[in-house]
Amino acid sequence: MFSFAYYALAAIIVAAIGLCAWAVAQQRTRRRHSAMQDLLDNADRLEADLKDCRDRLQRAHSVMSVSPDVPAAGEVEAQQAVDSGLRALLQQRLWIRDRAPDASQRELDEAVNGLVRARHQLEPRLRALDDAQSALDTAVREHIHKEF
Numbered sequence: 768m769f770s771f772a773y774y775a776l777a778a779i780i781v782a783a784i785g786l787c788a789w790a791v792a793q794q795r796t797r798r799r800h801s802a803m804q805d806l807l808d809n810a811d812r813l814e815a816d817l818k819d820c821r822d823r824l825q826r827a828h829s830v831m832s833v834s835p836d837v838p839a840a841g842e843v844e845a846q847q848a849v850d851s852g853l854r855a856l857l858q859q860r861l862w863i864r865d866r867a868p869d870a871s872q873r874e875l876d877e878a879v880n881g882l883v884r885a886r887h888q889l890e891p892r893l894r895a896l897d898d899a900q901s902a903l904d905t906a907v908r909e910h911i912h913k914e915f
């Protein structure tokens with residue numbers, strides 16, 4: 768009977784260790800899956816933000832342009848900046864495709880944080896672009912009203 772208690776206790780300990788190991792593995796799997804999902808979601812959001820920025824810049828520059836064939840002041844630089852951001856995002860997407868499945872959790876977390884930082888850096892510029900577009904729209908309306 769005494770040996771049966773030892774076997775039962777050993778079985779309970781082994782089962783508890785196995786359960787803990789399984790729980791840790793599940794938690795790691797969920798964390799990795801969550802990081803991959805965050806990585807893809809943030810890449811999609813950044814791409815949408817950059818394309819939105821490009822569209823807004825094109826609208827603003829078309830209003831300011833003297834001639835449709837001649838770029839407005841700063842238009843080329845702004846377009847190059849957005850294109851550079853899109854190229855960098857493409858590089859990130861290629862990294863996601865090629866390396867993310869085998870990347871460490873730390874690498875995944877760093878990639879997610881990098882995309883989040885990029886979006887946070889773009890947000891004030893988008894707000895400034897909105898403000899500039901509003902001011903430009905107001906100026907155009909006032910100019911039109913003055914002419915008529």
